[in-house]
Amino acid sequence: MSGVEWQLVGFSLRMALTSLLLILPVGLALAWWLARKNWPGKALVETLVSLPLVLPPVVTGLLLLQLFGRRGLVGSWLHSTLDCDVVFTWRAVVIALAAMSLPLFVRAVRTAFEEVDVKFEQLARTLGAGEWRVFFTITLPLAKRGVLAGTLLAFARALGEFGATIMVAGNIPGRTTTLPVAIYQAVENGEDAHAWTLAGVSAVIAFAAVFISEKLLRRKT
């Protein structure tokens, strides 16, 4: 593997890890709300969260482009107020990865939270614990395995994300080119050896992540 190839892998890993920074707080909160609360319109939220799983990734990418482009709802505000561009920058990569991986994370973690018996949370309340403390000291630790498995799945998905990324971040070598995009480009350019090397790395990481995730989900304490 050449220096460029290592750089590519490094960049992809960094982007995937950064997207986790977005996914974790949003995902944990969503998963908790879906697991513990009921409200009118809950079904709508469930559907919206699961949508990126079934929509063609390019469609999600298109929606993100609309939202975060310079003329979009969020993008225009960012551009005018913070002089910050999203589209065609690493920020778009992180957002695309987060959007595509969030549903996987939420599904796994929601199930994990649902499997935590509420009786422990209730008892913690009788001992004076406020809601945040109940979450961090009781719910989360007892759901540890599922959360870890969800994180790994989200990470693996983020590493393999292509359709939305290429729509909203483009393919700018060194700045927004992720592993899957680089593989696609290599094939386009007829650089087969390069493509296969990258594909190999991609496969190894994905395999490891899913393997460990499955183990975590299978084993019951």
Add this chain to the structure above:
Amino acid sequence: MNGKILTANFRKQFPGGPEIVADDLRIGGGITVLFGASGSGKTTILRCLAGLEIPDEGEIKFGGESWFQKSGKRKAESGNIFAPPQKRRIGFVPQDYALFPHLSVVDNIGYGLKELPATERTLRVAETLHWLGLEDLEMRRPRELSGGQQQRVALARAVVRRPKLLLLDEPLAALDTPTRLRLRGELRQLLRQLGIPTILVTHDRFEALALGDEVVVLHAGRNVQQGAAPDVFSQPANLAVAEITAVETILSGHILATRDGLATVAVGATRLIALAKDLPPAARAVYVCIRAEDVILIRNDVAQSSPRNHLPATVRELGREGPLVRVTLDCGFSLIALLTQSACEELALQKGEQLFALVKTPQVHLISFAG
């Protein structure tokens, strides 16, 4: 008994299920037992008092605080109060203890002491561990403990915060019978030592007698009678309560001697022989419980018969209850017997008749209490 510290008036309707009503429930200090059959609503009422369930309407007041208030009128949103469990300073022990599986015994017990500085927390926890005899189990996980140990850890966790009110849901139900009987006495002692107002739920009438200063009887989701334990059991307010309590004769007795597993109990001037098992070794004062259906009446005392208790008795009252007759006898104390109509006729029972009442030793139940 102190003045009443908790008043509750509320109702909760389960969709497609029963309606649970706390009807002018007033609870004082000491140990109050919520007693009733399974499904009578005791656990629901307990959980409402704990703040783990929210009634549909009503109010709950503890000390000077209002823990819950909700008017039945839909529009009156303002004025509704709900103090969550965190604010109520209670100790709660559910039937299955709900010990945090991912924490050690020490961490379980110390969980509620977060506001305290670390040194004080350690001290308190150590104190409580010692008091409940749990010292060697500090680092164990709940799954490594026996049923009795788990119960004590759950109790420790609940009381270490010095709560204002202790709520126990069937504290002995999760234990096997021998352990349950053994721990019954221990639990009473512990609760007495603590001195915290306690509300305890049970469906076992002997537990109710053994543990409760006051008993609240629940029937069909509603509290129907309340009073001192022996009074409630011996004077059921109505047939429904009588059916629940199902012990007709409850007397205060005094153990004279125990030998070979048998105890000689004095009730007034009369001597009864009962089984001494499950009694704490130094037990003296006991409740003597005899169920009416366990009393056999004979006209002439037979010298050789198996029951150890032969009591000369005079018939005081006869009352028909459907196909049965309730016979009130005077044996030096009041004894109730239940006979069939035909048996009564055969024996030609009348007021003032003198005959003998036989009760088998195992059917004289002794409940010790520390007074």
Add this chain to the structure above:
Amino acid sequence: MKRVFTSLFASAALLFAAQNEIRAATVTVFAAASLTDSLKQIAAGYEKNSGDKIVFNFAASGTLSRQIEAGAPADIFFSADETKADALEKKGLLVRGTRKSLLGNSLVIVTPTDAAAIHSPAEFTNAVVQHIALGEVKTVPCGTYAKAYLEKLSLWSAIENKVVPCESVRAVLAAVESGNVDVGFVYKTDAAISKKVQVAYEVPAADAPKISYPVALIKDAPQPDAAKKFIGYLDSDAATAVLFKQFGFIVLTSPTTE
């Protein structure tokens, strides 16, 4: 029920038979993205007169040549630069004697209609220009031309980190239209069909690299005769010359290259 099935089956059989009766051929043309609108219009007219059907695959010329190398069933290759055709020819994938350079084009710099004006490529180094859209230099001829031009101006290394590669010249156009990039390099013909971009600067012919669009018959084409007929129609026919000129292309009259 049986009657419905029988009649359905009969209709299907008839349809199949009918297909074989149609003498008209379907010609598959792989053409550079910049030719999208012009070729479609030309083909519409051709289909009416000849009875043949023309099917298009528009993409970056590099992408197309890759697909042809991989064995895609195409009849005609209409590239936006000579090098892509050269590569195929070297591999013996083009039929000798059929290759002709038909069109030329101009390179232009475009900006979104609501953006600040750019007067020359030298302004690319300004801070206000954050993203420059270019065709991917290895696969999109327009991108190759643009890079060559910027290198000629010694600007390439200075602005290289602002470049956003796109997969075809139409993708560059779309990027500029969306406002997500500040400037882009497209052909004059592409700028002409879009209302959402404005031409900021037209690269003078003297400075621009030579832009030439060759067309050729692909070896083992499924419909070689019909394809040759269409190529003939594209080449130097008065009607097509007018049409291409209308779109802004430069019509070359160079002879067939070997």
